[in-house]
Amino acid sequence: MSSYLTLQVVALTQETPDTVTIHLERPDGQPVVSQPGQFLTLLVPCGPAGARPERRAYSLSSTPAEAPRLSVTVKRVLGGLVSNYLLDNVKVGQTYEVLPPLGNFVVKPSPGAARSLVLIGAGSGITPLMSMLKAVLAQEPRSHVLLIYGNRNENTVIFKQQLAALEASSSGRLQVEYVYSQPLGAVGAHQHTGRLNRTTLLRILEHRHQFPAPQAEYYICGPEGLMTEAQAALELLNVPATRIRRESFVAAADAAEAGDQHGDALAGPDDGTVKTRSVKVQYEGSDYVFEVPPSKTILDAALDLDIDLPYSCQAGLCTACRGKCLSGKVHLDEREGLSDAELAKGYVLTCVAHPLTADVVIEIG
Ligand SMILES: Cc1cc2nc3c(=O)[nH]c(=O)nc-3n(C[C@H](O)[C@H](O)[C@H](O)COP(=O)(O)OP(=O)(O)OC[C@H]3O[C@@H](n4cnc5c(N)ncnc54)[C@H](O)[C@@H]3O)c2cc1C
Ligand code: FES
Secondary structure, three states: OOOOEEEEEEEEEEOOEEEEEEEEEEOOOOOOOOOOOOEEEEOOOOOOOOOEEEEEEEEEOOHHHHHOEEEEEEOOOOOOHHHHHHHOOOOOOEEEEEEEEEEOOOOOOOOOOOEEEEEEEEEHHHHHHHHHHHHHHOOOOEEEEEEEEEOOHHOOOHHHHHHHHHHHHHOOOOEEEEEEEOOOOOOOOEEOOOOOOHHHHHHHEEEEEEEEOOOOOEEEEHHHHHHHHHHHHHHHOOOOHHHHHEEEOOOOOOOOOOOHHHHHOOOOOOHHHHEEEEEEEEEEEEEEEEEEOOOOHHHHHHHHHOOOOOOOOOOOOOOOOOOEEEEEOEEEOOOOOHHHHHHHHEEEEEHEEEEOOOOEEEEEO
């Protein structure tokens, strides 16, 4: 799990003025196993000398068929530490340490499948969807993909040319509906003006009589507002929750304050309180026992002691730090990355976890 890879930047593609695709390969040219929709964790040494490198998750916009190349597409975030550093400093020939591809927001293409995928994304949320749609179009000749893609205007569309080329060569198997909140010019066919909210989504989805098929699978990736709106639209269309998959890049603004509503793993009515407690973490054959003060998460406390536990986003979104709570109770500040089924089985995310009882044992791996 903690086996870091070193990847070299072999090419760069400027997608929009504030978005670049970084193409990476192992220096020995060996492929790295990945699935469409997974992300890489880049370790970026952008802090002061001697500081631990910053880690950020970036979804793969490439597909496994493009191996040995792995591509990530980074959009500049206003005031953001790593995205700005990468946009301003990345160069062909540099090397970066990364964690191997991770994540469960994936499609598994199967040549015999004949399915409908509806991909809903906005801004940089296109990246995992791009990987998925390329893989499905290439490997599932009888499947159809509808992409609903929101952007501020025509100039901020990431992968604009690639999408146009894929759509043109797909014999109708890929259809893209663009939604612009502030279009620069008059909008044409398959272009919509306004916010990518539930009204727009319902208008697009309800006006398609043949497609999406009733059994469509829905994948959503974008800012929190889009997630909420898409979820609401799909509920109104009676799409079962089991056919909806979602990935967030940013924790909800109120996640930390709303902790108690986000759930306590293995919680019952007699929960303890968040105070300094000892926990045991079992990882790669070792037992680590350490104290977690209330101001720290279990992951933070471990990293302070140089215990090299796995992690990426540190925001409860990506599951890189996932472990199973074997005993005791744990409070999670954020649970976006875990399904209800995972929570019920006792899975926790150490980056947002605080021990609530004295007997917490977490197994990672
Ligand atoms: C599973 C996963 C996959 C991801 N894939 C991609 C990807 O393919 N492409 C990509 O560009 N980013 C992606 N991200 C987001 C990425 O990891 C970083 O969070 C992002 O680049 C910002 O990092 P930063 O250091 O520049 O900003 P920070 O210094 O960490 O944050 C600065 C401020 O910006 C806010 N912020 C952070 N991210 C965003 C965002 N995406 N939009 C708006 N505000 C934000 C923060 O809440 C904070 O207030 C992904 C995140 C996750 C969890
Ligand atoms: S490090 Fe991403 S969920 Fe914990």
